Amino acid sequence: MSKKMLWITFSLLVVFSLVLTACGQQQTPAAEQPAAEQPAEQPAATNPPAEQPAVVKPELSITWFAWPPCDALAQLVQDYPDATVKVNCVPYAQWHDSIFTDFAAKGGVDVPIMDSQWTGEAVKGGHVLDMSEFIKNETAMDDFVPLALKAYGEYPADSGVYYGVPIMADVQEMAINKKIFAEYGIDPNSLKTWDDLLKAAQTIKADGKYDGFVWFWIGSGDQIQTAYNQLAWSWGGELWDSSTYKFQGVANSPENVAALEYASELYKTGPEGAGNFSYGEVSDAMCNGKAAMTSIWVGVMSGWTDPKNCAAAADLVFAVPPAGPKAHVLSLGGMGISVSAYTKNQDAAFAFLKWLESNETQTKWVTMGGYSALNSVLASDAFKNTAPFNPVFAEAYPLVKDFYNLPEYYALMTKQGEYLNLAVTGQMTPQEALDKLAEEQQAIIDQAYPGGPPK
Amino acid sequence: MANALEVNSVKSRQRFSWLSDRMLMNIFLWPTLLMLLIITLFPLIWSLYLSFTDYSVNAYPSWLDARWVGSANYNFLLTSKEFWSRFQLSAQFVIPTVALEFFLGFGIALLFNRMTKGRGFITTLIMIPMMLTPIVVALFWRFMLQADIGVVNYFIRDVFGGPTISWLSDRKWAMISLVIVDAWQWTPFIMLISLAGLSAVPKYLYEAADVDRASGWFKFWNITLPLVSPLLLIGILFRLMDTYKLFELAWVLTGGGPGDFTKVLPLYLYRMAFGEFATGKASAVGYIMLIVIIALSNLLIRVLNQTKSEPGK
Incomplete structure (x- = not known):
């Protein structure tokens, strides 16, 4: 071999070794090696410390989005003795993408916390493990709120096959500034229907001193969608026909149009330009005492009872959101926790979930700002006494309903958010917006299921 | 001592006599070239292949399961009303933004070029926005542009x-807000490039023009502009490419809203690639964007070459 060739070969070797080093898994220190690589049975701690092999814990990672319950979970998992659990609280906008990018890379997160609508997408891609047996044998299955168990992990609907177990139950509650209400002589308990609420909001907004009702009207994520959905259902509407996969005539039904017209009237009682309001802006508006009321997820309200975080904390009272003309339905919030099909610590993940879903841990979880889907925990004093909005939670949670759990939900939801946002902010009429929405959602579904609904 | 050094040097030369300049070049060149091939060319070719498949990185267990769909993704996009409206929207953002940055940046540079004292200090101050992370810029502008409580x-x-302007939630203002914020951050870049160009114009040309009693406009049009224009065009080229792929500002400031009125092409691509995980289609969008930007760049580079070949015209 000539010297020239020798040097070229050497260069190539250098490059390949660099690439391999970059792509290879980082060598963890001996003390952090996974349990599987260590002797399975350690002798009892009778040997002198110097001779005892290091106690090795498997590592697990959880991905959720950054909000108070995520911080609470990070705190809670510190108590788990059998694994080192790391909780990644990613920005809300990147939550879905972060988990599914890990799935696409066939690695990353071990136990993802996923929104209820994502189950179909995750199952279709083969990214999460079937947890049916685990739920039956290792959890208090009968103690779960039935709807929560179905919504946070069952796929397909009514199949009895579960890919997730509830970790965070959530529902919207009304937060009302009683001081502002008193100023206008309105009784907070008088808001029995959405019409009562609108009248109160308009009265408060009329003189411009306060905003009547503030909501998360932004079109991205699932924010305006979950706000509007509970109105549509309460007006007697539906988002789609799940038996025929029809959106045309359903998503733009007269009931839905009436609900959206109502939403656009309600929008006018809020702060100007609130069309891009997300949870952060709603929190600010409520906590600085400028807005009289909102309906928001309890998980977001964790900090609202502390005057250090929320100036108006002492003035806030909580209630179940009102009923509509036809029904009393609320949007389902909350999430299930699943086991990634790509985790290298499958046994450790299931062992961790067994601990997490135990009554004892769930009771501790609710005292830290989490919300359990176990009936016994929801009925406990420990839960009811933790936050002033917790007693309302037990009343509101049975009223929940979830929306499309289809692998195509992202495209459907994106369209819904865009058109609802335009209609609510008065940049499109509700009829026009829902007609276009129904047409485009139908096109998405027709393209995905050209032969009609799957048998 | 000198002799010892000389002897050492001769010895070294003898020891490495086989290491020719050409071989040394190969040693430095090949690893770099190979690295470039792996991290740039491979993804480029790979995504080109994917753009002709129905691959979804999220739904398919392996890329081997992807079906070859020929030009279906391109046909779908090029006949899709939504795709064209994203293109129009991107143009509605790119053209006014680059124009604003050009006029403001060049204008400020002309003013600064006349300054003698404190020019360096003020230039440094003006450049601060350019040094900030776009996400940070977007976050604080989001607060400042809040309709109700924004400054x-x-x-x-x-x-x-x-009147109260709903900067980020009214479709008349949302795009304007993006233009303003981008111009705020990147006008200093054009200013810096212009200033560099203006500093390089030989003073004797102006002195000669003064002798001929040329007007200020004449000097600007016939001396300043032709000599600065190559650098200006480079600045415009960079800004065109950058604004065309704007993501962070739109993502944080408006999230593509109200409705989809600020869902520019990169946001559309992102949602397709990482929301719907339609990898094949998203690769096709990426390629169409790449072709457009290459065409635009070529156009500008031609103008640039023309300007260079006709100095002082």
Whole structure:
């Protein structure tokens, strides 16, 4: 071999070794090696410390989005003795993408916390493990709120096959500034229907001193969608026909149009330009005492009872959101926790979930700002006494309903958010917006299921 | 001592006599080239292949399961009303933004070029926005542009008695907001490039023009502009490419809203690639964007070459 060739070969070797080093898994220190690589049975701690092999814990990672319950979970998992659990609280906008990018890379997160609508997408891609047996044998299955168990992990609907177990139950509650209400002589308990609420909001907004009702009207994520959905259902509407996969005539039904017209009237009682309001802006508006009321997820309200975080904390009272003309339905919030099909610590993940879903841990979880889907925990004093909005939670949670759990939900939801946002902010009429929405959602579904609904 | 060094040097030369310049070049060149091939060319070719498949990185267990769909993804996009409206929207953002940055940046540079004292200090101050992370810029502008409590509306409404403007949630203003924020951050870049160009114009040309009693406009049009234009064109080229792929500002400031009125092409691509995980289609969008930007760049480079070949015209 000539010297020239020798040097070229050497260069190539250098490059390949660099690439391999970059792509290879980082060598963890001996003390952090996974349990599987260590002797399975350690002798009892009778040997002198110097001779005892290091106690090795498997590592697990959880991905959720950054909000108070995520911080609470990070705190809670510190108590788990059998694994080192790391909780990644990613920005809300990147939550879905972060988990599914890990799935696409066939690695990353071990136990993802996923929104209820994502189950179909995750199952279709083969990214999460079937947890049916685990739920039956290792959890208090009968103690779960039935709807929560179905919504946070069952796929397909009514199949009895579960890919997730509830970790965070959530529902919207009304937060009302009683001081502002008193100023206008309105009784907070008088808001029995959405019409009562609108009248109160308009009265408060009329003189411009306060905003009547503030909501998360932004079109991205699932924010305006979950706000509007509970109105549509309460007006007697539906988002789609799940038996025929029809959106045309359903998503733009007269009931839905009436609900959206109502939403656009309600929008006018809020702060100007609130069309891009997300949870952060709603929190600010409520906590600085400028807005009289909102309906928001309890998980977001964790900090609202502390005057250090929320100036108006002492003035806030909580209630179940009102009923509509036809029904009393609320949007389902909350999430299930699943086991990634790509985790290298499958046994450790299931062992961790067994601990997490135990009554004892769930009771501790609710005292830290989490919300359990176990009936016994929801009925406990420990839960009811933790936050002033917790007693309302037990009343509101049975009223929940979830929306499309289809692998195509992202495209459907994106369209819904865009058109609802335009209609609510008065940049499109509700009829026009829902007609276009129904047409485009139908096109998405027709393209995905050209032969009609799957048998 | 000198002799010892000389002997050492001769010895070294003898020891490495086989290491020719050409071989040394190969040693430095090949690893770099190979690295470039792996991290740039491979993804480029790979995504080109994917753009002709129905691959979904999220739904398919392996890329081997992807079906070859020929030009179906391109046909779908090029006949899709939504795709074209994203293109139009991107143009509605790129053209006014680059124009604004050009006029403001060049204008400020002309003013600064006349300054003798404190020019360096003020230039450094003006460059600060350019040094900030776009996400940070977007976050604080999001607060400043808040319709109800934002500082911008405070001045417009409370100080000057103007109307409340829903900067980020009204479709008339949302795009304008993006233009303003991008121009705020990147005008200093054009200013810096222009200033560099202006500093390089030989003074004797102006002195000669003064002798001929040329007007200020004549000097600007016939001396300043032709000599600065190559650098300006480079600046415009960079800004065109950058604004065309704007993501962070739109993502944080408006999230593509109200409705989809600021869902520019990169946002559309992102949602397709990482929301719907339609990898094949998203690769096709990426390729169409790449072709457009290459065409635009070529156009500008031609103009640039023309300007260079006709100096002082």
